[in-house]
Amino acid sequence: MTEVKTILVVDDSKVSRMMIRAFILDKHPDWIIEDAATGEIALEKIRTIIPDLISVDVNMPGMGGLAAAEQLRAECPQAYISLLTANIQESTRRKAQELNVGFLEKPITKQRIEQMISILENN
Amino acid sequence: MFQLIEIQHDALVEVFNVGVGRAAAALSSMVNEEIILSVPDVYFLSIQDATTALNGGREAPKVCGVSQRFAGAFNTNVTLMFPEDKSLELVRLMVGESIPLEQLTEMEHEALSEIGNILLNSCMGTMADILNSEMHGSLPEYQVGTPEEILGISGNNISDLVLILRINFILEKLKLQGYVAFVMDAAAMEDICRHINDYLASFAHND
Amino acid sequence: MLKITQELLIGMLSTINIGIVLLDSECRVVLINDWVINHLETPEKITNGVCFYTVFPKMSQGRIHEAIKMAIHHNLSSTLSPSLNKSPLPLFSSPLDRKKGIRMQQAIQIIPIQLEDAPRYCLLQITDVTLSIHREKLLRNQALLLREQSYFDALTGVANRRRFNEYAEDEFRRARRTVSPFSLLMIDVDHFKLYNDYYGHLEGDHCLKQVAMTLARTIKRPADLLTRYGGEEFAVILPDTNREGSYTVADGMLNEIRNLKIEHIKSLTSPYVTVSIGAATTVPKKNELVTDLIKIADRALYYAKGTGRNKIVFATEEGTIFS
Numbered sequence: 101m102t103e104v105k106t107i108l109v110v111d112d113s114k115v116s117r118m119m120i121r122a123f124i125l126d127k128h129p130d131w132i133i134e135d136a137a138t139g140e141i142a143l144e145k146i147r148t149i150i151p152d153l154i155s156v157d158v159n160m161p162g163m164g165g166l167a168a169a170e171q172l173r174a175e176c177p178q179a180y181i182s183l184l185t186a187n188i189q190e191s192t193r194r195k196a197q198e199l200n201v202g203f204l205e206k207p208i209t210k211q212r213i214e215q216m217i218s219i220l221e222n223n
Numbered sequence: 224m225f226q227l228i229e230i231q232h233d234a235l236v237e238v239f240n241v242g243v244g245r246a247a248a249a250l251s252s253m254v255n256e257e258i259i260l261s262v263p264d265v266y267f268l269s270i271q272d273a274t275t276a277l278n279g280g281r282e283a284p285k286v287c288g289v290s291q292r293f294a295g296a297f298n299t300n301v302t303l304m305f306p307e308d309k310s311l312e313l314v315r316l317m318v319g320e321s322i323p324l325e326q327l328t329e330m331e332h333e334a335l336s337e338i339g340n341i342l343l344n345s346c347m348g349t350m351a352d353i354l355n356s357e358m359h360g361s362l363p364e365y366q367v368g369t370p371e372e373i374l375g376i377s378g379n380n381i382s383d384l385v386l387i388l389r390i391n392f393i394l395e396k397l398k399l400q401g402y403v404a405f406v407m408d409a410a411a412m413e414d415i416c417r418h419i420n421d422y423l424a425s426f427a428h429n430d
Numbered sequence: 431m432l433k434i435t436q437e438l439l440i441g442m443l444s445t446i447n448i449g450i451v452l453l454d455s456e457c458r459v460v461l462i463n464d465w466v467i468n469h470l471e472t473p474e475k476i477t478n479g480v481c482f483y484t485v486f487p488k489m490s491q492g493r494i495h496e497a498i499k500m501a502i503h504h505n506l507s508s509t510l511s512p513s514l515n516k517s518p519l520p521l522f523s524s525p526l527d528r529k530k531g532i533r534m535q536q537a538i539q540i541i542p543i544q545l546e547d548a549p550r551y552c553l554l555q556i557t558d559v560t561l562s563i564h565r566e567k568l569l570r571n572q573a574l575l576l577r578e579q580s581y582f583d584a585l586t587g588v589a590n591r592r593r594f595n596e597y598a599e600d601e602f603r604r605a606r607r608t609v610s611p612f613s614l615l616m617i618d619v620d621h622f623k624l625y626n627d628y629y630g631h632l633e634g635d636h637c638l639k640q641v642a643m644t645l646a647r648t649i650k651r652p653a654d655l656l657t658r659y660g661g662e663e664f665a666v667i668l669p670d671t672n673r674e675g676s677y678t679v680a681d682g683m684l685n686e687i688r689n690l691k692i693e694h695i696k697s698l699t700s701p702y703v704t705v706s707i708g709a710a711t712t713v714p715k716k717n718e719l720v721t722d723l724i725k726i727a728d729r730a731l732y733y734a735k736g737t738g739r740n741k742i743v744f745a746t747e748e749g750t751i752f753s
Contacts, residue, residue, distance in 0.1 A: 113237040113240070114233045118426065334511045334513045337510060338514075340509050344506045348506060357505060359544065362507045
């Protein structure tokens with residue numbers, strides 16, 4: 101039984117946030133899930149919570165996912181960060197590497213979310 | 224007027240964003256350039272209102288349209304539209320040859336057909352994946368005309384509804400805004416809604 | 431009722447002038463017609479049931495692979511245009527092309543075939559469009575050539591550089607013969623690159639058109655000629671015109687352009703579009719060439735650019751410059 105983890109889900113799609121929450125809680129009902137609809141809100145939230153994992157949708161209005169991930173990486177050096185995107189191009193991979201974040205392909209499925217959180221389970 | 228509730232609307236926007244995202248990845252690997260596609264908004268309009276919206280405030284703008292018919296989980300005639308001058312600029316960038324606009328030819332029209340084909344198939348394929356809605360899609364047809372002409376062709380009824388996606392396309396310094404119009408009848412609307420509801424139900428049980 | 435037998439269908443497939451490849455849902459080759467076999471690098475029979483990607487290993491990644499997946503998994507049809515997909519399959523139009531290693535230009539369509547209660551099949555249809563593309567290139571080159579041979583600049587509608595070269599020679603020679611004054615104005619739009627960068631190329635083109643039209647309006651005499659000399663440069667030939675006369679024309683042009691008040695935020699000279707004009711006049715002597723005068727006018731233009739722009743500068747062959 102792993103300890104309780106805190107996950108921050110950043111995605112402008114309410115349905116996506118619901119899905120990710122549902123899939124994670126399915127496996128770990130005791131974990132804490134916070135969400136944010138934009139990068140700006142996410143940066144606000146991390147002032148009061150310390151997430152173990154942050155999932156960031158790339159395609160968001162406002163600052164967008166990449167800029168958000170960059171700042172989140174700076175503010176939360178201990179967190180695992182995963183970019184979520186349907187558009188996996190060479191430039192995306194490179195940017196993810198530069199920012200030292202992982203990426204996950206959309207559409208969101210149970211398997212993919214379980215793969216994303218597996219990094220927390222192995223510790 | 225037909226309206227989806229917020230959560231259904233959200234699901235549809237997300238499906239299309241994933242669809243065009245995948246199309247962007249496919250197009251990007253063809254030209255080795257970064258391509259960004261997104262669907263900022265989605266809405267339902269009557270054919271009349273759709274024509275007005277697609278005109279984008281102009282009198283009778285010339286657009287390049289790529290259309291495909293889909294049948295199966297629901298039936299619809301889908302058309303991707305971009306302003307004519309921007310479309311040809313897009314093709315020029317993707318084909319990679321510096322040909323003056325007036326000299327674009329049949330071959331380049333085929334290129335635009337393929338770009339539309341990739342985009343539309345990606346949307347429908349993603350819809351099929353996420354919403355479990357299998358459909359057969361025809362080969363693309365290319366037309367140049369006003370949105371009214373393009374929607375009017377292919378025997379659409381006045382009572383039909385149009386689902387419109389606004390699309391943003393970025394390739395190098397070129398930014399274009401286009402539309403994808405799904406013309407469907409009441410039965411198709413119901414079918415889509417049912418698929419969306421089933422999808423939402425599939426993971427909502429945890430709440 | 432005329433019967434369609436299997437033999438007839440197979441005969442048809444081996445005669446048609448289109449490539450047909452039929453795959454099953456596991457991407458195994460069910461059928462590949464003679465047209466494809468005959469246009470391969472080494473025409474040899476392909477075993478029924480072999481995997482498509484074994485025959486064409488390079489196709490396992492890329493557009494064809496994605497399209498086959500779309501057909502088999504999603505029942506969706508795809509088209510591959512020759513301009514976006516340069517000869518993906520190793521096919522050759524003729525033995526000569528094969529020897530030269532020049533692949534056939536291909537238009538490919540990938541379509542699912544869904545029969546009742548059967549797993550999906552995938553049809554690849556290949557058309558040789560090499561000739562069509564070749565014909566189009568020829569037509570295009572001819573159109574370009576025709577355009578170059580004309581005397582008009584396509585964008586602005588004024589005479590082009592080619593016309594300038596011919597007319598300048600002719601009129602200069604006549605001026606030498608009749609011992610009359612020949613004047614030249616070299617006009618350049620100030621900070622045009624900045625204009626293009628800021629407002630975009632379409633606006634830049636529009637600006638040039640307006641400038642050309644305005645300059646054309648100030649040309650009164652039939653013997654005078656306004657031409658587009660370069661990207662943002664115009665040249666005016668004024669036969670039978672002395673320095674004073676050329677100054678009148680140039681001054682008129684300068685002011686007309688200023689009066690257009692075309693906004694140019696990025697100009698370092700004025701809030702509006704302006705031009706610099708280099709002028710030169712001569713009564714041509716025996717060994718004098720028109721190219722000499724062009725050089726002098728150019729020098730004057732250069733000087734105008736270097737001393738603030740939005741002005742006229744005169745130069746003579748002795749080197750005197752005044753504005």
